[in-house]
Amino acid sequence: MSNSIIVYTDGAARGNPGPGGYGAILMWGDKRKELSNGYKHTTNNRMELMAVIAALRALKKDNLHITVYSDSAYVVNAVEKGWLKNWLRTNFKGGKKNPDLWRLYHSLAQKHTVKFVWVKGHADNPYNNRCDELATAAADGNDLEEDAGYQPE
Structure with a gap:
C-alpha cells in the first residue's frame, strides 16, 4: 500500500x-x-x-503524500501561492476570511505533504462531478449542522 493519497473535494452553498x-x-x-x-x-x-x-481528518496515518484536486481557486491559490503562510504570519490582518478553518487546515496539513491541483468545476472530471453531487445533496439535506465558525458580514 502506497503512502500516496488522491483527494477530490468540492463545496456548495445555496444562496452563499x-x-x-x-x-x-x-x-x-x-x-x-x-x-x-x-x-x-x-x-x-x-x-x-x-x-x-474532512479528508485530512479521515486519514489514520501521518507522513502521507496527498494530492488534493479542487475546483476552488480560493483554496488552491491560498496554499500553492503562499497566501496562507502570510495570513498566518499576520494573524489574518485586514479581515481575511475563515481564519478558524485555515488554522485547522494548517495544523492538519503539518502531518503530511499536501499539494493542491486546480480542476475546472462542472466539467468532464467524474470525481469532481461526484464531489459536487455529494456537496449539493448534503446542502439540501434535512439534519444540517451549525457551522460554528461562520461569521456573517
Whole structure:
C-alpha cells in the first residue's frame, strides 16, 4: 500500500451564504471513501475548505503524500501561492476570511505533504462531478449542522 493519497473535494452553498455542504473522495490504491456533510448557514468558500479538512481528518496515518484536486481557486491559490503562510504570519490582518478553518487546515496539513491541483468545476472530471453531487445533496439535506465558525458580514 502506497503512502500516496488522491483527494477530490468540492463545496456548495445555496444562496452563499445559506445552507451548504461539502463532498470529498479519498483514493488510495483501489480503495475509495466518500465523505459529505451539510450545514445550516455557511458560505461556498467555507465548504470548499471544510471538504479538505474532512479528508485530512479521515486519514489514520501521518507522513502521507496527498494530492488534493479542487475546483476552488480560493483554496488552491491560498496554499500553492503562499497566501496562507502570510495570513498566518499576520494573524489574518485586514479581515481575511475563515481564519478558524485555515488554522485547522494548517495544523492538519503539518502531518503530511499536501499539494493542491486546480480542476475546472462542472466539467468532464467524474470525481469532481461526484464531489459536487455529494456537496449539493448534503446542502439540501434535512439534519444540517451549525457551522460554528461562520461569521456573517
